[in-house]
Amino acid sequence: MTNGSAAQPFIQIKDLYKVFGKKSTSVMPMVKEGLSKDDILAKTGHTVGLKAIDLDIDKGEIFVIMGLSGSGKSTLIRHFNRLIEPTEGQILVEGIDVMKLNIKELEQFRRNKMAMVFQRFGLMPHKNVLENVAYGLSVQGVDKPTRNAKATKWLETVGLAGYEAQYPLQLSGGQQQRVGLARALCTDAEILLMDEAFSALDPLIRSEMQEQLIELQKDLHKTIIFITHDLDEALRIGDRIAILKDGNLVQVGKPVDILLNPADDYVEAFVKDVNRPRALTVETVMKPPAYRLTADTIGDALKQMKRIPDNYAYYVNDDGFQGVVCQDALEDAVKLDKETSMDDFELEDLPPISPDALLEGIIPATMASDFPIPVVDAEGDLQGQVSREHLAEVLSDFYNEETDETESEKVAAVTENNESKSQPSKKQPKQDSEDTHAKS
């Protein structure tokens, strides 16, 4: 059993189809023939929700399913706990076929395996915050003191200690969703289904909640299936992202793959609007480091330096990266004493950056520095460098593409507006003035 589950992915969706309508199975042949959604709707009155979905989700990852409204993402997430029954296909969770569970087993499965967070929170307005958080446990029949103690603990974790006796509608949207999150965590289910959990929140609260989720995940290592229509959000929290369009899976991959190698025009259109500096990490854009100095004395270092075309280099010794050395400073130092050890040489003041850092955070430092900024990992090893020119290139390459279009669109829109508005409004004053002329 354990061997089997280790070999196969934690959650597996195989060849899943969902057709909405009265005689959904009769429509299946048409769907499989590859008729389009619109054709099937016109011919049979059935709506194709999902088509041939295959997904493998690993234990402990945040798997984001992304798509616009109508892409079937909310339908898909409701298949994991069978809130919606598929027309065809298999859903395996740890090798258990969810489709084969009977009602009692399904209830047990929902109680223990999965917890869900909803877009509009789905809190019970007639229960107070504590009772809401403890809801999952009360359904399981856990006694009151135990479940209240646990709920109190989770409320504290999400930062809502002291709100126990409040009612959901007395809280703000962000607080309500924290309650929703606490309720989901309170059952200790391994799998968290989050259906556009942060979409109803305003941007500031949303990014706060994303932050909190990422923080929590560091300790909890849950398997999280997260639905969103916001690619920025997907890139920020997702370990892997699946993109859904009209019920079809378009691309599945790591955020960087999706950002840098979009599978088709649809994905590309999405990616274009992404705030790259906030989505890309240094690692994905850095270049291999130019030159390293390994000499022990200043004299040897200068010799090494003279052999390279640039007038700077990174000094690396057995302990890893030490700092940036520039040629002028070396030459000055050599005049005094060329046998001085490199350890005593005053290196340029240029703090390195981490490969995991977001581009957003390194823009000021990179722009202000005369030298490319070294990228150094947690072990202290030099991994690469990011130069001012290179960073500008990465960002502008993308901005050029985007601004060209959006600006031309804007211009078009503005002129259109002007035309539509100005024409009648220009005419009227004229007529007015004519009228007044005539009267006078």
Place this chain on the structure above:
Amino acid sequence: MADFSWFSKFPKLDRSTLLEIRKYLDSAFLDFSREYGDSIEAFFDPLLDFLIWFEKLLVQSPWWAVLLCITGLVYAVSRSWKLSLSVVVSFLLIGYLGMWEDTMRTLSIITVCTILAIVLGVPIGILMARSNRTQSIVTPVLDIMQTMPAFVYLIPVVMLLGIGKVPGVIAVVIYAIPPVIRLTNLGIRLVDKEVLEAATAYGANPMQRLLGVQLPLASPTIMAGINQTIMMALGMVVIASMIGVNGLGQPVLKSITNQYFTLGLFNGLAIVALAIIFDRVSQSYAKRSMKHIQGENHD
């Protein structure tokens, strides 16, 4: 030569045929009531016993004890001193004008009818909310119950059970039950889908969903239905008195036949007072139970 008389005169059944049909149906029902009347009456015996016991309780207990109980109940439900005080004043006035016993009788029958309507109506409403088919069957039945003149269904009830308290209660319940059923159905159907989905997602079984989510969230609507039911039951009091239900209805009936204006007015006002008390109390309870569901202002 064809007969064109149907053109000017409405084609109708023969007088004799019509009479046959009426005779046949009447005698069939009469046979039915002769056959099963006793057993049906026996079936309702426990209800009759309860009715008599409850009426005795209200009429024979000392007036101040009854008044104390009622006021206590009103306060417990409404948490309003003002309302409780007006209840005391109106009951004192009713008693002072010599209508205490009749009022107690009416109160007892209305209470029993309301309880019966809730006990029968809420489950029917729940069943209706569960399936569209049940709804499509029950809705026209409710329409008939509400629009059929009350006198018409008094007839078979009296034929079956004779004159007395039980037929009165049955007539009142039939007349007054539709709002509870309708609004229970509506209330459950209006429960926020996402909340219900959340309950399902956490593994709640149908009973847990019903008791933990659907009924509590539908309760304001159900309360409105119960309120309506009480009002309609009170409205039936006078008609029910025609088939032997004691209470405030009988003096009203008496004053219609004898043209006693003041007697009718006083008893009518007593009914109104009861109605207002029932209405305000049930509404304030609904308001209290709605407080969290509909949200309060953020401060």
